């Protein structure tokens with residue numbers, strides 16, 4: 001029975017090849033659009049998720065200077081950073097705070113042997129590794145004693161290692177930063193891109209005291225550009241923020257009513273906003289793609305309705321020799337299902353190809369998951385059945401005599 | 408199930424079950440067709456138009472009945488009801504003792520598949536299917552296996568002398584041959600009743616006689632009950648019994664071998680207007 005019906009469905013589709021293919025095309029485009037959009041959306045979300053994870057959790061950032069209404073940061077008198085290593089240490093001792101790492105940044109030329117590389121030099125304290133949740137892949141981190149004795153030691157990011165050392169093991173070697181020699185103590189594990197799209201591994205960490213005294217050209221000794229703070233738990237973020245504000249106002253002797261000379265911002269909240277934004281974007285892409293799937297489905301319905309009208313006489317003949325309503329229904333439904341399943345298969349292949357091509361051409365991150373393919377497939381098949389069902393039922397409901405008399 | 412061919416007689420011990428208990432008591436005779444006070448009205452823009460005005464008729468197994476009548480007299484309407492393609496407005500119709508008016512769509516489909524073979528004036532073959540597939544189609548709906556379908560359909564095609572055309576399409580053979588294919592299709596499921604609405608209407612007289620001889624053989628040798636509509640006296644002469652319709656009434660029911668009192672066979676084509684007009688005023 002089914003095999004005879006499949007055969008008939010095939011015959012009728014073959015007899016209307018062009019029409020069948022065009023109908024299928026609607027489905028193909030719908031499915032491949034869903035898959036490509038899903039891949040791009042998921043890719044973006046995955047990227048944001050990884051960036052957030054690499055950033056460290058429950059992070060606050062305390063910047064020197066007061067925040068302006070425009071969102072920028074104004075430094076204190078003379079453009080001098082107002083934070084100090086002492087501030088960072090005091091913040092680190094607050095009860096809600098897991099750690100606080102003072103940092104200064106500088107861009108500098110680094111030389112090893114015949115190779116040189118321009119990178120960001122970050123002066124910081126050992127707490128930085130825990131605050132940023134950043135492991136040492138090889139070697140060892142610097143310690144507080146390195147800070148006290150202002151040693152010239154460094155920890156290299158992955159990108160720096162790749163560019164200066166290639167396959168060579170950098171631990172124990174000596175690099176030159178601004179013409180001063182620094183011993184490489186260790187190598188950081190790779191973190192990938194930051195939320196802003198910066199390569200986080202393109203960095204060298206050195207003790208902040210060394211950075212302040214041996215490297216910084218303009219900064220006043222002891223000053224700190226910003227302090228990265230890790231709060232003990234997500235629930236106490238705002239409480240911790242307040243305690244930092246209170247502490248710093250007291251330490252900086254800011255009178256009641258006067259503006260802060262520092263700014264506390266919640267990095268985790270910003271990251272979450274970014275994550276929400278990409279999630280919304282991804283959802284929008286999905287909706288747009290689903291609409292094309294819907295349009296494909298309506299295409300199927302349209303063609304099936306035409307087909308039912310065209311074949312009304314045939315339906316009458318079949319009914320006259322004993323076809324039941326459900327036999328007729330099955331026949332038309334089968335055609336709709338075959339069209340949508342083949343459309344789906346081709347759409348899946350094209351969609352995967354399209355996503356990979358998008359990745360190859362633009363470098364955009366794509367994430368093709370089995371679940372998104374299954375989803376597209378199931379939805380498309382359901383669309384086929386749903387939109388095939390109505391015309392099929394129209395056919396099945398015809399009265400035999402009316403169908404036979406139809407001209 | 409049914410369908411043992413013994414001495415050319417189709418024996419059917421399988422009556423589709425489940426819908427005829429209530430009816431069993433009413434069956435008085437072993438008639439194939441039994442209609443009582445059968446009426447059919449069509450709703451049109453002008454109001455309700457009666458087409459059949461309470462017909463009574465009984466057809467016994469093995470009979471060969473010809474229905475004649477002017478164009479518009481309601482022959483096809485009656486035939487479509489007998490063939491379970493259409494439903495009467497009122498009155499009763501017992502097909503092999505079963506009250507057809509009480510059946511739902513699926514049961515009617517089953518009856519058409521199982522008990523009735525239908526032959527149309529316009530052949531009504533499926534244009535895209537091969538002759539073999541056309542003949543085998545009723546078997547698809549009675550869930551016969553593929554192998555058996557092929558065997559029985561080719562058998563039937565040989566019976567009507569078209570075995571060598573089994574893979575041709577309907578548009579590759581002549582009208583007479585197409586009608587033979589349609590007859591083969593009507594017979595492939597071994598029906599008890601063969602209904603034919605002007606089966607020779609599109610054929611020349613020579614081909615008509617060939618087709619009628621086939622009907623005659625089916626009736627005499629295989630014992631199939633046949634009811635056919637025709638406009639031609641020579642065609643009606645093949646039947647044993649003649650039923651004459653005029654304006655939705657049965658005006659004659661008897662032997663087909665009486666002298667023709669009127670000139671029905673020749674005048675029917677141009678009497679359409681007058682008879683339609685007469686009936687709408689009645």
Ligand SMILES: Nc1ncnc2c1ncn2[C@@H]1O[C@H](COP(=O)(O)OP(=O)(O)OP(=O)(O)O)[C@@H](O)[C@H]1O
Pocket residue numbers: 449450451456458476477478479480481482483484485683
């Ligand atoms: N679907 C319909 N709707 C309305 N009226 C109909 C319908 N079918 C048939 N009729 C009317 O019923 C009457 C009988 O029609 P029918 O087809 O039974 O005639 P007939 O005897 O078969 O004629 P012919 O010899 O030309 O085939 C006609 O007057 C016709 O107009």
Ligand SMILES: [Mg+2]
Pocket residue numbers: 482483484604
């Ligand atoms: Mg007619």
